[in-house]
Amino acid sequence: xxxxxxxxxxxxxxxxxxxxxxxxxxxxxxxxxxxxxxxxxxxxxxxxxxxxxxxxxxxxxxxxxxxxxxxxxxxxxxxxxxxxxxxxxxxxxxxxxxxxxxxxxxxxxxxxxxxxxxxxxxxxxxxxxxxxxxxxxxxxxxxxxxxxxxxxxxxxxxxxxxxxxxxxxxxxxxxxxxxxxxxxxxxxxxxxxxxxxxxxxxxxxxxxxxxxxx
Amino acid sequence: xxxxxxxxxxxxxxxxxxxxxxxxxxxxxxxxxxxxxxxxxxxxxxxxxxxxxxxxxxxxxxxxxxxxxxxxxxxxxxxxxxxxxxxxxxxxxxxxxxxxxxxxxxxxxxxxxxxxxxxxxxxxxxxxxxxxxxxxxxxxxxxxxxxxxxxxxxxxxxxxxxxxxxxxxxxxxxxxxxxxxxxxxxxxxxxxxxxxxxxxxxxxxxxxxxxxxxxxxxxxxxxxxxxxxxxxxxxxxxxx
Amino acid sequence: xxxxxxxxxxxxxxxxxxxxxxxxxxxxxxxxxxxxxxxxxxxxxxxxxxxxxxxxxxxxxxxxxxxxxxxxxxxxxxxxxxxxxxxxxxxxxxxxxxxxxxxxxxxxxxxxxxxxxxxxxxxxxxxxxxxxxxxxxxxxxxxxxxxxxxxxxxxxxxxxxxxxxxxxxxxxxxxxxxxxxxxxxxxxxxxxxxxxxxxxxxxxxxxxxxxxxxxxxxxxx
Amino acid sequence: xxxxxxxxxxxxxxxxxxxxxxxxxxxxxxxxxxxxxxxxxxxxxxxxxxxxx
Numbered sequence: 027x028x029x030x031x032x033x034x035x036x037x038x039x040x041x042x043x044x045x046x047x048x049x050x051x052x053x054x055x056x057x058x059x060x061x062x063x064x065x066x067x068x069x070x071x072x073x074x075x076x077x078x079x080x081x082x083x084x085x086x087x088x089x090x091x092x093x094x095x096x097x098x099x100x101x102x103x104x105x106x107x108x109x110x111x112x113x114x115x116x117x118x119x120x121x122x123x124x125x126x127x128x129x130x131x132x133x134x135x136x137x138x139x140x141x142x143x144x145x146x147x148x149x150x151x152x153x154x155x156x157x158x159x160x161x162x163x164x165x166x167x168x169x170x171x172x173x174x175x176x177x178x179x180x181x182x183x184x185x186x187x188x189x190x191x192x193x194x195x196x197x198x199x200x201x202x203x204x205x206x207x208x209x210x211x212x213x214x215x216x217x218x219x220x221x222x223x224x225x226x227x228x229x230x231x232x233x234x235x236x237x238x239x240x
Numbered sequence: 241x242x243x244x245x246x247x248x249x250x251x252x253x254x255x256x257x258x259x260x261x262x263x264x265x266x267x268x269x270x271x272x273x274x275x276x277x278x279x280x281x282x283x284x285x286x287x288x289x290x291x292x293x294x295x296x297x298x299x300x301x302x303x304x305x306x307x308x309x310x311x312x313x314x315x316x317x318x319x320x321x322x323x324x325x326x327x328x329x330x331x332x333x334x335x336x337x338x339x340x341x342x343x344x345x346x347x348x349x350x351x352x353x354x355x356x357x358x359x360x361x362x363x364x365x366x367x368x369x370x371x372x373x374x375x376x377x378x379x380x381x382x383x384x385x386x387x388x389x390x391x392x393x394x395x396x397x398x399x400x401x402x403x404x405x406x407x408x409x410x411x412x413x414x415x416x417x418x419x420x421x422x423x424x425x426x427x428x429x430x431x432x433x434x435x436x437x438x439x440x441x442x443x444x445x446x447x448x449x450x451x452x453x454x455x456x457x458x459x460x461x462x463x464x465x466x467x468x469x470x471x472x473x474x475x476x477x478x479x480x
Numbered sequence: 481x482x483x484x485x486x487x488x489x490x491x492x493x494x495x496x497x498x499x500x501x502x503x504x505x506x507x508x509x510x511x512x513x514x515x516x517x518x519x520x521x522x523x524x525x526x527x528x529x530x531x532x533x534x535x536x537x538x539x540x541x542x543x544x545x546x547x548x549x550x551x552x553x554x555x556x557x558x559x560x561x562x563x564x565x566x567x568x569x570x571x572x573x574x575x576x577x578x579x580x581x582x583x584x585x586x587x588x589x590x591x592x593x594x595x596x597x598x599x600x601x602x603x604x605x606x607x608x609x610x611x612x613x614x615x616x617x618x619x620x621x622x623x624x625x626x627x628x629x630x631x632x633x634x635x636x637x638x639x640x641x642x643x644x645x646x647x648x649x650x651x652x653x654x655x656x657x658x659x660x661x662x663x664x665x666x667x668x669x670x671x672x673x674x675x676x677x678x679x680x681x682x683x684x685x686x687x688x689x690x691x692x693x694x695x696x697x698x699x700x701x
Numbered sequence: 702x703x704x705x706x707x708x709x710x711x712x713x714x715x716x717x718x719x720x721x722x723x724x725x726x727x728x729x730x731x732x733x734x735x736x737x738x739x740x741x742x743x744x745x746x747x748x749x750x751x752x753x754x
Contacts, residue, residue, distance in 0.1 A: 110558055112557055114562040119493065131486060288716060295720060318694075339726070374648035381641060382632070382635070388634065395698055410652055473752060477751065
């Protein structure tokens with residue numbers, strides 16, 4: 027579905043403020059890119075721009091599969107997983123209903139969802155309401171969606187934040203499997219990811235140099 | 241023509257002389273129209289109150305035009321992303337609301353002596369103007385309640401377009417509702433059946449009101465352009 | 481199961497929320513209608529005259545007040561982003577949300593409307609027309625109300641703002657619905673009014689999703 | 702000429718308030734528009750000068 031993500035000359039603006047300019051970034055299948063930069067530099071906005079929520083002020087975001095351009099809408103609606111600060115889980119419903127809905131909605135099946143829950147040790151929590159789950163458990167429930175429905179591009183916004191060390195290691199292996207399977211990861215992070223990554227700086231580097239994409 | 245005006249610098253240059261000229265012309269037309277109208281003989285049916293028509297009908301007409309301008313400007317801003325178009329939409333809303341207010345007040349002051357009631361539900365145009373007033377209120381309420389200017393503008397533009405699509409339907413439904421309950425239409429004032437001695441002043445004041453509206457609108461757009469320039473300069477200075 | 485059904489089932493269960501949705505709408509509807517005799521006095525003649533008209537007005541308010549959580553909750557907990565990255569475009573997602581809203585609170589309101597109208601003195605024979613008008617009008621109220629809810633997303637202040645924004649737009653359905661009931665009541669031709677109401681409601685179903693999707697994208701950006 | 706225009710018979714109580722209301726409406730629009738234009742123009746120009754200095 028998506029083998030290459032190309033960001034060319036991207037500039038993002040929030041209200042009157044220009045977050046960054048001329049950001050070039052290219053991510054191939056099998057690569058994980060960590061976005062680093064000071065708070066408010068625009069890491070989250072970059073992820074949201076790739077997901078199509080924010081319109082670029084300048085520049086372009088292109089998706090390619092076997093060197094052919096894929097229309098952005100299709101690429102995003104069929105090939106993109108986004109994990110933001112919020113998990114998008116409805117507190118009033120049971121974890122099972124929410125997980126199965128999220129999996130089916132993003133192209134997976136109920137069976138894959140339950141297998142993912144098994145893998146993330148959530149099976150005994152499935153019949154509880156999301157409301158009673160801890161932040162870490164909710165984040166694992168959201169992670170289960172990533173592996174329940176196969177989508178090549180993962181856009182992660184500080185994914186490890188609420189996870190404990192054991193879950194972080196588990197999520198590390200899941201990310202490694204995803205990348206090994208030809209997936210792409212673009213993650214905004216503060217603490218380093220437990221897998222080999224290429225880093226791309228967003229916003230001015232401490233020394234004031236312009237954003238430099240590899 | 242509109243694309244040419246889309247560039248702010250050219251618009252400011254154009255409106256710099258266009259606004260005052262429209263204003264003066266408008267005032268002149270209104271003055272002359274009223275002078276003619278006030279000297280016309282009293283209508284055999286409405287007596288002297290027909291003289292309110294010269295300021296009621298144009299106000300109602302301009303308020304409809306103002307909403308059409310609001311919808312048009314919102315369309316250009318939403319679809320073609322003209323920054324100036326959004327300034328125009330933001331600038332026209334208060335004018336539209338005031339003109340609708342004038343139309344309502346003069347309508348009531350006209351209805352009282354004629355039909356014995358301050359508010360005449362039988363007059364379809366008056367009811368349409370009332371709904372129009374609520375539409376302007378809704379637009380301004382939405383715009384005022386959203387802090388982020390860019391998002392507020394976009395939401396208000398979408399509402400203005402939904403309102404524009406609904407405007408003819410609302411007008412039709414009110415007139416349809418009116419004929420339903422009244423049988424024949426109560427008030428045919430302002431129709432072409434009007435005696436020429438009243439029609440000419442009405443047309444003059446109508447044209448005058450429209451030009452005055454144009455002048456006020458252009459002037460308010462200029463103010464809006466300066467406001468945006470000032471706020472962005474202040475922000476840039478603060479962030480530099 | 482098609483992805484439309486997946487989303488519809490979810491929206492229905494959220495809107496239903498253990499009967500909350502319908503209960504709230506019908507509860508408000510009946511409570512507001514009760515205000516009428518309390519304020520106008522019990523004389524049947526006076527009540528009967530206004531019964532179907534008031535039922536219709538209170539119905540539109542009830543459908544407005546029960547939908548300001550339609551988009552706002554998904555917007556706040558991040559579900560709207562997930563819905564935007566699903567196979568269906570936001571236009572269809574919004575339409576499904578409004579359809580679920582109509583099913584969960586519009587339909588019960590349409591069932592309650594004849595009961596309330598008759599309670600206020602309307603004739604028994606008008607009941608089917610009140611139900612039909614309430615069902616069709618409810619469709620327009622759900623989709624126009626959904627548009628108001630989506631537009632108010634960026635303002636964090638739903639509720640009254642939605643009512644102020646949407647009520648003027650309800651003029652046509654209120655007029656057509658009220659006229660259909662009144663004509664039916666007086667034995668006058670009512671097919672025209674009802675078909676205008678149906679046309680307007682279907683127009684809303686067809687057009688408002690674009691406005692809702694635009695408003696959601698605006699709030700997301 | 703003027704006296705004829707002013708003698709509007711028994712409906713004067715409605716005609717003049719109608720003209721008065723319209724005048725007030727126009728006055729408010731004109732004053733608010735001109736004041737707003739002047740205020741923001743002055744602020745924009747002063748910020749412009751400040752930026753250059």
